[in-house]
Amino acid sequence: MRKWIFLCFLFPFVQHLQAQNIQNNPGSNHGNRFEQLGTILPTPNEYRTASGAPGPKYWQQRCDYDIKCSLDEKNLTLTGTENITYYNNSPDVLTYLWIQLDENEHNNLHNANYQDASYLSNRLTNTMIDRLESSKEDNGYGDKIHAVINLATGKALPYTINKTMMRIDLPQPLKPGQQFNFKINWSYKISDRMQMGGRGGYEYFPEDGNYLFTITQWYPRLCVYSDFQGWQNHQFTGRGEFALTFGNFKVQMTVPADHIVMATGTCQNYQQVLSPQQYARWTKAQTAKEPVEIVTLDEAKNAEKGKATTTKTWIFNADNVRDFAWTSSRKFIWDAMPTYIEGKKIMCMSAYGKEAYGLYRKFSTKVVAHTIKTYSKFTFPYPYPVAQSIEASNGMEYPMICFNYGRTEKDGTYSEAVKNGMLGVIIHEVGHNFFPMIVNSDERQWTWMDEGLNSFVEYLTEELYDNKFPSRKGAAWTITDYMRLPKDQLEPIMTNSENIVQFGPNAYTKPATALNILRETVMGRELFDFAFREYARRWAFKHPTPADLFRTMEDASGEDLDWFWRGWFFTTEPCDIAIDTVKHAVVNENSTGIMPQRNGARMIPLAKPAVPQFDDISKIRNRENSSITFLTDADTSLHDFYWKYDRGIIAYDSTIKVKLPEPAAVEPFTAEELKPYLGKHLYEVTFKNKGGLVMPIIVQFTFNDGTKEIERIPAQIWRKNENEVTKVFVTNKPVTSILLDPYRETADIDVSNNQWPKVNEPTKFELFKAGLMNRRNPVNPPNPMQEIKATN
Template structure:
């Protein structure tokens, strides 16, 4: 704004001056000022005049109903600029737009680690769009709150680097602005307010969706990429590619220097993908053509697996020989976690070059005892489409002890989680869990009232949607998906009813128990395997730890679930971490709140 004294009163200018020197948000126009006749100078008309240098586009917003607050932005060079937000009364509050300017300030300061923000003002406007970016000004949804508002604010302002500063052709190569922006957003979110909204992504969970049979190569232009894949092609896959290049191939120091150089070289110019590729290779000091080809120009997939583990000359003392396989076209580095019988743990990192001579590689590991477990990608940082072959266990299945019965295993489980008296005393239980699916936070609410009422709801709070709701009353069961009733085939009802029970081991009188003759390995433990079949049909296969008695896993018609991190609630142990595979979609839930005998009523099951 070049003429502030012509359009604002002395009082408003004083507030602005205070905001320009403040690290915390200063209110410029409060709700009480909206209806004031003295907020603006008493003139017949007012004209605002703006100037923005190096702007490839412009946008503006005007409303008498806007509230307005602002704060100072500190840049690394010592330069100061202004963060400000305008929004309606309906959007105010610390869970909503009352924190917008805080989000703007930190978004700009954090993203400036790559290249200093170039505009004098950063304005966030509460609008009717989900999010849209322009130089120095963005529009975000007026109803966005908490992490959702942080995410969209950070993303839209990230566009001031891509494509406002680095002027790539966003219509032809959307991934050069959306993907690069998504990448830098991840760092901002990790750092903002000590990770207030940070959530480490499990890349394995999104691999099957990202590399589905209908996937297109990123380098295709958007008009020929299938609509349902545009999100992956423009945002998620290029961002993940940069993370892999930084974390697994170049390392943080070389990558960061090369990426900053790319931005500096191409600031206010118009690079093509090949300008980016050449800069990263030139400055990174390494031939990366193999990676750029497979990640950006093909639809190749990744499937790394462990083929076998043996010992040199058959003797543990001589060290282990670990053979890994690359079962798809994509070649990437390999990270393995190794655990030995004596408790020693280790991590081995192998470069992508191990695949230069074929799809199998054997290396010697200087073990000091028998290997118990070897796992590829233990931190789930690679998009492996088949994690079923990522682990090898040295724990061999063995026959169950003579005389062991299914009833005895169930009794041991009941004792392990708190005993039959505490279990029988449960009249109701409710569990609220938080998980992520394809990078989006989801909330699960599960309630059960004995003997036959159950409620489950899966929601996405940031988007205010409910993808799934299920209610069970006795033999009656109903389901909604995205608010629409969903018919449940009669053949699926029993399996669904069985799998939804929080404690399917209760009331076993009407159920058939079948104990497998062999103990099976589940992670680092051996487990009893019992198939629980209700008289009405449907079944669950459950795995109980041989030593602790706790349930480690169950498999039902709707998918499989792993249980860990048990904690006691009202005398009963409940798993606070669940990893579910629902039809190939992996999701990890962590319990936020668990209550037993809180007095649930029939009204809670509607």
């Protein structure tokens, strides 16, 4: 349970001290918005054509992995070795390779050195202070590289780790058409995903003493080397996701013997790792019409009660995928059924703990099947043999497997918001198999190319699930609140992932809405669907850029859409950083307490049905199209309380009252627990970028005993607000003064606003009166040589 520290502010100190939209005729009211994108998009070449299709000399690299790893549940570590075969299909000679070490995201010394602003609240947890204080000490997380070996010679390869990236220097140049084989031995401490965040790690269930592991971004993996930017070796900050190379995987995972493993690809040894009864159910599921429980609820509950002391090794293969992820837990119930796309069988599967049984058993696997069938209709036939949804209290995607949320109350009931949120996240994450797992855009540079396009097809899929589904992505009316925000809170869609403030609307909702407007209002469904499908099929298993999408949509439709891309997707200074305000608080005996209950428990009317707020044009046209059958109309097993409630079959009664849950309980500190935090000082400093040029913030603190300390904050602190940022610092002593850029490292043009408290310098007039200034001839400086000579 969290413990809270309540701070009384001792004294606030206040010293009042895009993507480029190139225009042809910026001073005019015409000739800009409908100008062609020729000055913005890259020049077509033999790799990428003016039509948006791959060129005659298009190429891309390949990387195959043979990985063996072992999960140590007791010590929460993962150890692995991987043999890597890298194919140089480029026309370039390579002298080094770049590897992603994404686990370093969790290490406070070797992460991407990305900074976020922070604020001093009157209510802090001890965890927050611990995190601020521990930022200078190695917390033990991140990749430990034990060896990098040339498999041809058995000799060690030289390598350099730069935060979340590793460069391996090749023993000789890797020429076009050649391949290189090497091995990496590594390990890392698995992080508590629920506390530290991130996409992979573990969740601990104290009620039954078990773990659920989501093993993602887990193995050192090759960066993309492409024709349009060379190595994509941008650091992993936790937001911009991944650019990855296609290849084949063989992965062996040794885990506790009572765990169930779900993974990218197909398992090669189910008969060895499953019980005879479970394997028989797996065989039955191959031809089932309804999901079959391969691991039952009772089996999962029984497994939770014991802890195996032996291990099993699960073996998975996956071909032509860009990544590999897996999950392992003794808590899993596992169900499966097939679906068919153009005659090919795809096994749709779900795994979930008992906490999610009431939702996932009824909906998940059927929604997986609905998703891949619908996406296949709008893009290309799903090419893989498996599609899986795992309940892991989050939302993240990988080839053939994704992690979602959706747990019931202890009594098995659930709210409509939880149900609809679960349906939406399953559709969204399963849909990522198409964008970017197959249409393999660079997520680290253009988040919208996977999230936005995927959100658009998610919207189409939700609409075909149930005409009353309350979708929040795609319909034009859903984006208006975002688009009317002040300009300083907006960025063009064509903005790097790390620089976006309103990340969800910018990267997900706005591009999805733009595409839906193109489909319903600008182009019409027939033209749009043909062109969008052409883009997906041209770039399946390849690396597209935004220009490839823009050009293909025009090429395949015969529509000039440059005005649309320009308006919806694209739409400038010396350094002068100033200290604007300083707030100070200190932890003392009066700083701790129980968090006040804001409103306490309240009785409110029963929630009304979650019908769509607006009957948008897509819903209307779908209803009017006699060839469309909504899944919930075709499959009555998907009818639950809320399906009937929304349609008035179960009547709404406003006289029924429901009790709001109590606010989360927090504990007060004991005097002993509070001791380590007593006397700590927290300073919230707000900095203004008055000049416009973003630079690192270098802060020198002078303490009451005369000692000094310098904190260096990277320029990335300005990414989300280029005009003003706020940062909280923890010190063990009172600060008497703060000075920016003490060594004049940033070319700051005005140092008068670099101090707190502000020091008033003499004006030029005062200097003149004191005889220290002469208009033409300044006062002669001291001349020690002259002085010494005069005394001899």
